[in-house]
Amino acid sequence: MLKGYLRQDGKKGIRNYILVAYTVECAHHVAREIQYPYREKGVHVIGFHGCAPNTYANNMMEALCTHSNVGAVLIMSLGCENLNKENLREVIKASGRSVKTITIQESKGSKLSIEEGKNWIEKQISILKETPQVPMAFNELSIGTICGGSDATSGITANPVIGKTFDNLLKKGITAIFEETGELIGCEHIMAERAETSELSEQLIKTVDKAKIYYQNMGFGSFSDGNAKGGLTTIEEKSMGAYSKSGNSKINGIIKPTIQPPKNGLYLLDVVPDGSPMFGWPNANDNAEIAELIACGAHIILFSTGRGSVVGSAVSPVIKICANPQTFKNLEDDMDINAGSIIEGKETIDEIAKLLEEYIVKIGNGNLTKSEALWHQEFQLAYKKFGNLEPGCLPS
Template identity: 60%
Template sequence: MCWTRHRREAAVIEGFLRQDGRKGIRNHVAVAYLVECARHVASEIVLPYREAGAQVIGFPGCFPNDYAQKMMERLCTHPNVGAVLLVSLGCESFNRFQLAEAIAKSGRPVETIVIQKAGGTRTSVAEGQAWVAARIEELSRAERVPMGLEELVVGTVCGGSDGTSGITGNPAVGLAFDRLVGEGATCIFEETGELIGCEEVMAARAATPELGRELTRSVEKAARYYATLGYGSFAAGNAEGGLSTIEEKSMGAYAKSGSARIDGLIKPGDLPPKGGLYLMDVVPDGEVRFGFPNISDNAEIAEMMASGAHLTLFVTARGSVVGSAIAPVIKICANPETYARLSEDMDVNAGRILSGSSLTEVGAEIFDLTLAVASGRKTASEQLGHAEFILTYKSFEPIGPACLPS
């Protein structure tokens, strides 16, 4: 369960090999509801098997959405997922046939329960639990195999930020990102709505001038989007914690990207083609149609997972306690007072930087913990049973060639 080093000190972790050649760091059975009306049945199916690795994901909407379809296809074929049970009410517009086909093509066991055809709640739950139990038994026999850092994808988000975030937790994650990228891993940061004011500095780090312009445009789009909404990505808790403007918050959020070259710009569900550092543009394209881009931190985590993130580094100062279905969340607390109150929910006390610990020391702790969690160590949120998940409506246009320069 521990990561090791061999061959010229290259870091090696352990994962589960999938038929498509990717490797996962967890071996979950995903029970996916395809409309809110099926969520209760999906949750009841999972309930006895939470400790064994069954987890609930899903899309609540009754009407079709290309973004949601792509997200669910990516999530149900995520490297951390070994089998999938789809739970449909029966009359929703979600294309369950396309989703099941994508899962089957990936080599994963998949089954669909249609509640209206199965006979209702009790029969659907019983049928689903029998299927999940059988898959858990099969997956329990899987053995971990060596996995190089060049096969690892790590995302980062920050939520519940305050005045300490930008001087402790976020820059410490930035140092961990620099080291991960240096060893060949893929690292993804976001959110364009919280990078306003950092466009020029960020563009200067781009692999090509064309990519730099795309990075700038993505932030400018976010600024227009939020201006139209009349509400930026700045909450009351941010102000109570000592932040004064979105630009000040952005400087702290930007710090978690580190200092490595930025190799590409992706949108939710796009898979980075190789190791390196990528910005994820999470703000929908086109006119404002679907409200606030991400209504909670878990929406951003889901988008990271849809782009292949095996785990997420989550910096919080005010004290978010959430985890995530499918992919572990490492909680990094930026504020020492918050850590003292909520230590059981946190994995790293980055707030100790304020009392003399170095950024380098905490960055190294985050790097080492990332490798340990990738090889099986449970995070605090996993131990507490946190498996939050949310997916909403959005719309995106495909990225252009300048976004992924060769």
């Protein structure tokens, strides 16, 4: 059993954060100046850098600002951007969260905007201390997973550990989300055999085919120089490792960024934009995908890494599962779980999965991950374009 913060909209979060949300890059500095003195008190910065309109960015900001781990939001606007700050404010207000908008062009500039923002943040910190904590069951918990800085050990240790943990926790009723369709190329038919329905089976194959075509058009696949130096040889080898994060349970549906799973179960998050390439790489970096998992409701992110990644995230805590024993020794201050001990013959996949499950409960009850303790709060939101979900993607 976990303890959650009860929101007015009925959601329960495992954190009680305040967001400073900038609506264009021109307001980023002011937002950061407001947030930084309070970073140890649960105040995070998120935002959209673009000035041109983008429906995906609007939807992402709305989903993140009303996430169950968030209790209040300060919107930082320059004043002439295209992101719909008025609608964002109304969505946040309707969810029962405290919200304030500061527009720099109307607040006599940076200095006074920063002062006004800090005053509001200090009041909200005091108010949020009164947020009630209530029992939170596993079937109210959502967990996302991603791998980054993968090497040849990732698919042998850390990723199978996450898959096993998902299988164990799905039996207890959690919602589990895995993604990286560009790193599932070659695994689509194996994955389709686990679909809840024949319609979903067809959609899983179609979704990975879309990613394959997108990358071909971009002229660049989801395979880095670091992956090769770490011993991975082909996208198929990398895909098999990435696929193992999903475990062996039945797959219940496909979602896209900001779509909340309609029921508990296991879901594939399709992060590759629909249509022809317009805005650049579909997974510019791991934090862009972490943000998308969080926008789908994930309270916690399980992050596997072989070569080593030190990132955390705004909004939801990131648990780092290290695949490589040497990497764990090099980066022990940044890694939460040492799955590399499996290679050394010290522990089994089942034993590390049990350890990870126990660790998830601790994080859900307020313990800090390594990245949280180091104040990692990385965030990125870029341009993308998505259409509607196709029939058969979601359970009926």
